[in-house]
Amino acid sequence: MSASVHQQDSPPASGPAPAALERLRACPHCDALYQIAPVAPRERAICTRCGAVLIAPRARAFSRIIALAVTALILMAAAIFMPFLDLSASGMHSRASVLDAVLAFSDGMMLPLSVAVGALIVVIPALRLSLIVYTLAPMMRGGPALPRAGQAFRLADALKPWSMAEIFLIGVAVALVKVAGIATVTPGPAFWAFCGLVVVTVLHDDVMDAESVWQAIERRESARRTAADAAASRA
Amino acid sequence: MTAPQILGAPTPTARSAGLIGCTRCGRVFAPGTELCTRCGAPLSSRDPRALQRVWAWWFAGLVVYFPANIYPMLITRTLTYSGEGTILGGVVELLGHGDYFVAFVIFFASILIPVGKFLAIAFLALSIRNHRFLDEHAQHRLHAVVEFIGRWSMIDVFVVAILASLVRFDAVATINPGIAAISFALSVAFTMLSAQSFDPRQIWDE
């Protein structure tokens, strides 16, 4: 495990300049203070105090993240509308899509649960992936970040624990065992799309290094501000 | 790690340097700054109300946890059978069918994790500055485990949703969600919010 974040050995004397602050990072988990240094792709900078991974850059990360996020969104669309599971018991058929599972609670007082299930397995995962594409796509082409890219990326980060597609898939497996005694279940195309979605999301989260994204946003933000200042002073 | 540390000396922190670190993105700011310029998150050297929020969500989660275990998760109606299944009843039923592995998964996700989570969060909230029972590293790991594993309790809610949408042979067999599905989902969400409300930096404060 190599790392090149240097621990700040003495607190900066007097009021530190903003430029000096730009080079400092505090571990979000334990507050340990570090001076950032370049970290090579596939290397990781780990907090010496609590062991949290602070920086873990990957080569061509942005284009890979966008490709995986777009793939996940396409799989998500397929998973929602195509038949998910096909149940047959004593000559009768029943077919359910992911949308049916969401709407299972839609009558009366169970409606809030329907909304929650829809949010956890469809809306939040899709929103999170869209926010990441919104943040990264313009920057990948070398352009400036879109307005509020920082807030968008922070929201995507906050939504991560609430994005429960993989948990839903385990729920499907358990449900299949429960009905195995009374009926035969055949997975439809949406089931495989959903499995693909979970795999792609895992790959996506593995390539994602938040610090690289934050640095890119900050670089473009300050470049934009300098340009605006220059334009203002010219006028 | 090339950390020039003096043995025994406390680790330099943003706070000991008189600075504020952003808990979302790690950027460091001068004291008095209110919002992170990078990600827009509100800044505080330590969040003084974090523990209050932890306890508020904890109690909310506990209140809805009781109906989740008393009332039915599933209401099943077939030609020959009509019954209501609670969380624990579902586990017993799976055991009866010999599905030991799935019974264990549901027991783990719906009973062990929620109970363990209530205990772990309460323990952390009560002893966040007291390292007599667990040192900083163990407390930090416990918090990480609670945050990581808590969301998996939602499995049973999804199982109910899938069964209710699949098993709809009007006259012959139907499965409907019970009131416990709502209260259990709320309990999982509230305890997730409780765990997220911690300011983990307080674990490490001297």
Ligand SMILES: [Zn+2]
């Ligand atoms: Zn740390």
Ligand SMILES: [Zn+2]
């Ligand atoms: Zn920030």
